[in-house]
Amino acid sequence: MSQTANLIDRIYEAAADPELWPRVLEDVGAAADAAGGVILARRSDAWLGWRCSAALAPGLDDWLCGSGPGRSQATTRLLGFAGARFGFADSMEAFSEEEWFADPLMAEWGAPAGLGLAAATCIDTPSGDMVIVHMNRRVGQPRFGPDAIARLDAFRPHLARAGMLAARWRLAQLRAAAEALALLGLPAAIVDLSGRVLAANALIEGSAHVRWLPGDRLALGDAAANALLKRAVAELRDPAAAAVRSFPARGAADEKLIVHLVPATGRARDLFDGGFGVAIVAPIAAPCAPDGDLIRALFDLTAAEARVASGIAEGATMEQIAEQRGGAVETVRAQLKCVFAKTGVRRQAQLATLLASPSLRKGFIFPST
The missing domain is CATH 3.30.450 (Beta-Lactamase)
Structure with missing residues (x-):
């Protein structure tokens, strides 16, 4: 089997095993003299997830999770050219060199990571997601010429199918999770x-x-x-x-x-x-107080707050809770206010109703997704 055929096989394997994407993207990039690449899933204006090769990893997670994507023009301008031709577009088609390196994408992430000019493509999936594949050369290397773009475009149909498969498999997993909850x-x-x-x-x-x-x-x-x-x-x-x-x-x-x-x-x-x-x-079924540890975990309560919440769920008054704990009623009242804030209720009766939920008693045992 040729190296190209082997790489195509690995692209499809990565659709089922995301751990394979970093090496696959590195090898696809190498075919066009790039340092590596990143594959991202996007819905509307939100990045759902991404995987990248080692050369692009430094600082990428922090940049994508921060305010940078909202200030960058890279996605809008570069993918405008890529989408029109259903292939990869070189960054110099959408930017001057000065504009490219001044964009937050490069100024805040790419250049500090030693990266330079780029090429990217976008792929729409039936689930409504957009899959973006972005390749970067190292700083100082020339732009992606027609030959390099052609080599990347040869892999694009396989990247598109792999992205669609990954999205469909993920959707099937989510549907299975919803059906498991119905059981x-x-x-x-x-x-x-x-x-x-x-x-x-x-x-x-x-x-x-x-x-x-x-x-x-x-x-x-x-x-x-x-x-x-x-x-x-x-x-x-x-x-x-x-x-x-x-x-x-x-x-x-x-x-x-x-x-x-x-x-x-x-x-x-x-x-x-x-x-x-x-x-x-x-x-909500008939009242039944859930386990105190479960209450604490679900609502991020302190141990003391969870004991107060459990007491309310069992029908105790603040005075009774204070007496049981050997503390002051004012302390219990202050802790109860914190419980109200964290659970979104305003009265003790609402709190008791909330904690009577059958889903609390079942312990939120969700299937793996």
């Missing part, structure tokens, strides 16, 4: 960073408690709860954000519900593996 009796949907539903099980599709909006988006009938859901979705890209991700809601016929949005961002560099959340909208 637990949990109405669930997988949403991306923009709030678009990527997969949903039959329980949530047939639920009277949610409204389906244009663009494959869902909303809650309870306006206050829907506002919390929208905020949580908006902050999915940041697992450490302050958004309340578990909260009570009222459904049809004033039925009590519990809503959870669990971030599943994955590792930033895993292609098609980040930037989504699991939304669960489940009716």
Whole structure:
């Protein structure tokens, strides 16, 4: 088997095993005298994930996760040429050399990493993602000429098919996760960073408690709860954000519900593996206090706050909790305010209702995605 045929085989293998992308991109780049490359998945204005060869790795994660992409013109201008011809475009087609090295992409990441001129292409996938393949030469090397672009274009159909396969396999995994939650009796949907539903099980599709909006988006009938859901979705890209991700809601016929949005961002560099959340909208059964350790983990409570929350769930008053712990009522009251802030409720009765959720008692055992 020739080296080219072997590399094409490895491109398709990388679609199923993202760990193979760095070496594959290095070898594709070498065919055009490039230092290496990066493959990225993008939806709307959000980067979902990426993989790169070793030469492009220094500083790339921090740059893509920061404000740089929003200030750079590289993607818009370079891919404008690439998309028009369905192939790779050289950076000097869209920029003067001075403009290229002044762009934040190069000034803040490329040049410090010893990289110079580039070539890139974009590939649209059926899932709505855009796959971008970006190759860089080292600083001081000439631009990508017609021969180098032709060598890269020879690999583009295989990169396109591999990107589409990776996206489809990822979507199949998300659908399987939603169906697995249905087996637990949990109405669930997988949403991306923009709030678009990527997969949903039959329980949530047939639920009277949610409204389906244009663009494959869902909303809650309870306006206050829907506002919390929208905020949580908006902050999915940041697992450490302050958004309340578990909260009570009222459904049809004033039925009590519990809503959870669990971030599943994955590792930033895993292609098609980040930037989504699991939304669960489940009716509340008879009250039953969940395990204290589970309460603490789900809502990021301190040990003391979790004990107060458990006490409220069991029907104890603040005075009883203080007496049991040998502390002051004022201390318990202050801790309860922190619990309210972290769980998104305002009253003790709401907290007790929230902690009665069957999905809490089941322990949020999600399938691997």
